[in-house]
Amino acid sequence: MSTYTDKIREIAQRLLKECRVEMVIGFRQGSMPMMNEPCFVRKPEEVDRLVWDSNCGINLANYLTNRKEKIGIVAKGCDSRNIVTHILENKVKREQLVIIGVPCQGMIDKRKIAASIQGEILAVSETGGQIKVKSAGGEKSFNKNEVLQQNCSVCVHRNPVIHDEMVAAPVAEQTDVDQYADVNAIEAMSTEERWEFFEKLLAPCIRCYACRNACPLCYCPTCFVDESKPQWVGKSQDPMDVRTFHFLRAFHCAGRCTDCGACERACPVGINMRLLTKKLNKDCLELYGWQAGLNLDSRPALDVYKANDPEDFIH
Amino acid sequence: MKNLLVTMGIDPDRLHFSWISSAESTKFVKVVNEITAKVKAIGPNQRFVKKEAKVA
Amino acid sequence: MKVIKIDKSQWSQTLEKIRGAYRLFGPVKEKTFHNFTELSDGQSPDLAFQNTRLSPKSLVFPQSEVMLNYSLDEADADHHVPKEAPKDYSPRAVIGIRPCDAKALALVKMNFDTDQYKDPYWLNLYNATTFVGLACDAPCGTCFCTTAGCGPFSEEGLDVLLVDQNDHYVAKALTDKGTQLLQKTGSKETTAAAIETAKIAAEAKITAKIETDNLRGADMMALYKAGLWEDISFACLNCGTCTFSCPTCWCFDIQDEVYRKKGVRMRNWDSCMFPIFSVHTTGHNPRDSKLSRVRQRFMHKLKYFVDKYDKGIMCVGCGRCVRQCPVNIDIRKVSALMNQLGSEARCAVKGS
């Protein structure tokens, strides 16, 4: 991982020195274990701030929306897919970007680790595939693959789909993963069970909108939940309003979501709202053979009409 | 859309999509009658209905 | 003031005695984290926690709260005339609130209890509540209360301080309300001697710090105009996690909701992080950038509040915002930068 960091710094420094970009967007070391902070660097002498490890789960494409300057951006597989979506949706121009591709082997789910140790996490180090965690209860070692974010463990696009630089050779893509096991499990439930399931899932929501704001797709100037003329959704903690928010937000991501996991990662109360977006991803794949953000040449599934559309009503 | 609503626990018969041109008045009448009959058959919806806010 | 000893073997019986006169609230474990909630009959608070995920501010300031009720039915005599919503203000006791969260409520009280206006909802609940604080002997690594004008054994805002002594609790009354509560327990009196030792040990465990000493004397406009905000605010998602989890944030929104012919006026927590928080009807938004919103949050906590009340910063060092920020924006780091600038800005004024 430290080689990734070195390589990112080296590329960033070169891009800034050659004035090919005005800023490089990446991560800097956070103030707590397993937390890194998205940051920008404008001067070649500041590139030592940039780091890379398995705690860079925030999707950096989120920081590109409507920016005008020339930007170098560090991108793992999912970030790169959202960059593609951003370009297709005219939120940033391809010419503005120098994409520094990072082949990714998954990001760690801090909550999984926190749940299996005593006391709080004091320090964490990573060597090879091993994560060593120091806590009040002593030291414990984890196999990285066992503590990955759930979206990373089923990810089939670890390598950037679009890049100008690469910090390392591509990693092998995972092939034998069951991407939609969780969605299938919900589909197997009865109508009643499904209603109950989501009632429980969304109950802790505090409507802080971290999920929405961490999502690179959620860039509307005024979100439907904030709209007041007319007001579509109530602003209280009423379960129906909470459900409406999550349900409609998922829809706005239909055919666009890359399952980068930023929403779930950002949620302060640990709601897996990805179950909603994943269902739509699964439908897009099964109905239209579509996965979002794989290349710049094809229009999104819900953006085109084809004569063989699987929906009856449209013919 | 229907798929996610169903996944969340909404009865599939409550939602219907149809492509009707502004000139197709008879089709519109037919479709609306069909849907109303279907929905009446399953009775009033108890879900996704906001009652008095459940707050403190 | 009264000090009593409660054997842990007698704990649940003692709680039941208190319950005879109070509705009880306390921390309860939900999945992997604790939150405050009302305790049902026979239920004890789970006191094996560092601190709760969300602050207990919702005990006196629910996230969504009905303020007024009204009828829109013209057949009703008082249609379209709002009335105060009926509430239960019978005595409550919160068992196990941390000293930092109690101090936070005391800070927030300055906003809701003013000479000119009193917020009846907040104040009635606050006044109805007896706060039994649980002294903190195992703070988090991100706790910085001792440098935020607070501490693991801080008594401000508490009515009783409860100190865990392995096989028993020592409970010290700090107010008349606290004495009244302890009288219900019937437990025997003891001395407060053990508390002081435990306090020193606990304070020594807190190593995280916030630097604030220059903030009071700093020039407000110099801090406001400083160049540091772009870097500080860059990562911010403008979500409400920090403000919603913060025990000292109190901003709210007022909304009307109508159900057929009945309606309520309610309030919901709001956040200065949200763009629509400050937007005018004309569409003009005085804080129309992420930078300006992040700056507002930190300036309010670390400068405006300091200047307005002269009671220190609007932060008790609970560390929730640090732990929960999805992008690791750390108030300790921000305060250090502001504090450093504050010393320079003050020097500049002196020199001129």
Next chain:
Amino acid sequence: MSAAQAASSVVKTPLREEPVENPYLPYPVRIDDITVESEDRNLKTFKFVFLNPDDERKFAYNAGQFAELSIAGVGEIPIGIASSPVEKGFIKFTINKAGVVTTHLHNMKVGDIMGVRGPLGNWYPWEMLEGKNVLIVGGGFAFTTLRSSIIYMLDPANRKKFKNISVVYGARSPGMLLYKDELIAWEKRDDIHMNITVDSTNDPGWKYNVGFVPPITEQKAPQGDADSYAIVCGPPIMIKFTQPVLEKLGYDHDHIILSLENRMKCGIGMCGRCGIGRELVCKDGPVFTLAQVNRTPKEY
């Protein structure tokens, strides 16, 4: 009610009973009259009468204050009080149709019941202005609290407290001027010096000024000195360009009095959204001197 609440059925005596007056409860009022003020029909003046006569006494206000107009089922909106403390038996507000609440209000009828909550905020510093020259500069529909102030100052009981009173008031066109009958009446008096202006007009019979408020102020307003104060209320752009003019005329920053606007909800300094620096526009304002505003972030 939660299970826990239902379970704890013991009768619990309150620790203390302090009836707190609820500042969120509006006084019920009836719409007594509605006047269309402007040619575009976007401005209407509403005259309210209190349903409980005693509430009028409780609503004692000063010129420059505002109130929350409160419509059950819709919401509240902070509006400057256009009537004057010397006018009894009613209160008046002139309302621009802009947002959800004001649009709803524009569709209401005489006789409808709604609420008024206030009076809120501070007011123009009348005690300090005693014995001084007062210049009033207003633009557009922000003239409401200025009308309240002029009526207050011109009241026979009050007029002798002030020296010269001058007014510069402008609107986009003659049809957009508020309170036209009163303007014309004031124009004819010799104890107030009126300068009415419009941005432009096709009316050949227009006998007043044509031009924006700042240049008209520069040409017509009296010089400032230690005994002179200027009260400015209008759209942000007018305030911005009037400021240097007043400086040039010799008005000190602490003799220029502004009325600010910000998004508000509670109106009583609780909800936090109208804060600028350490001040809350709703409670510490809306009236500030320019000197105060200069020491505060320009977040309004």
